[in-house]
Amino acid sequence: MRKTLFFVVTILSFAMSVCAQSVQEPDFEFEPFVVNLQDSTLGDPLPCENAYIKAKAGASMYIVGIGKVKSYYYVNGIASSLVLDKKSCLVINLGGQSPLQTLSINKFDVLKKKRRFQNGEVGSFTGASVNNDKAAQNFRYKKYGKSSVLIPLSNLEPGEYCLSITNSMTNSKSAKVYTFSIK
Numbered sequence: 683m684r685k686t687l688f689f690v691v692t693i694l695s696f697a698m699s700v701c702a703q704s705v706q707e708p709d710f711e712f713e714p715f716v717v718n719l720q721d722s723t724l725g726d727p728l729p730c731e732n733a734y735i736k737a738k739a740g741a742s743m744y745i746v747g748i749g750k751v752k753s754y755y756y757v758n759g760i761a762s763s764l765v766l767d768k769k770s771c772l773v774i775n776l777g778g779q780s781p782l783q784t785l786s787i788n789k790f791d792v793l794k795k796k797r798r799f800q801n802g803e804v805g806s807f808t809g810a811s812v813n814n815d816k817a818a819q820n821f822r823y824k825k826y827g828k829s830s831v832l833i834p835l836s837n838l839e840p841g842e843y844c845l846s847i848t849n850s851m852t853n854s855k856s857a858k859v860y861t862f863s864i865k
Contacts, residue, residue: 707775707827712847714774714860716766717832724773728845728860729764731757735801743806750805754798755846755859757790762842762861772833772845772862773826781831783848787819788859790842797842797861819843840864 705722708715716725733755743749776784790797819838826832844859 705827707830708773709775711775711777711829714772714845716764717771717773717826719771726764728772728862729762730858731759731762731844731861733757733844733857733859748806750803752800752803754800755788756796756798757844757859757861758796760792760795760797760842762863764861765863765865766835767865768836768838770835772835773830774833774845775830778829781823781833785821785833786846786848787821787833787838788844788846789819789838790844792842797844799844835864838864 706717706724708724714728716728717723718725735753736756737751737753739751740749743751774785788799790799821833822837823831823833842861842863844861846859
């Protein structure tokens with residue numbers, strides 16, 4: 683009887699210790715990490731890089747004054763220092779905010795010395811549009827822990843990407859972006 687009772691208590695304490703292990707969430711809001719789903723631990727943080735805005739006008743705008751001016755976010759360098767595969771997942775603590783209203787994943791166009799994505803344009807006849815997210819990718823997410831979301835990267839094609847966070851005070855993307863590459 684004692685052996686059976688000891689065995690039951692041992693099994694119950696083991697089961698409770700396994701159930702007590704919880705997922706590891708980022709400590710600070712809006713700092714994304716790669717997550718290891720096998721043991722629910724945080725991996726590398728995404729590199730934070732400075733982005734700057736530039737506008738480019740079409741040739742017709744200079745010649746006849748009719749055309750479009752496009753604005754882009756630029757990031758120096760042609761590749762991120764963090765290379766991930768399609769099986770990777772990101773986790774970010776949003777503090778209870780909606781991911782679709784707070785985050786966007788943008789695919790870069792890679793130029794000779796920098797990367798860029800379009801964020802707006804002004805046309806002579808079409809008017810202006812800002813933060814139209816032509817480079818924005820659709821992404822899935824699910825709740826992870828108490829206040830974080832898990833973003834699988836399986837639907838992204840190979841290329842250079844950035845995770846942009848919308849500034850809730852101005853409703854525009856910040857000048858800091860978190861970059862990664864998908865191979």
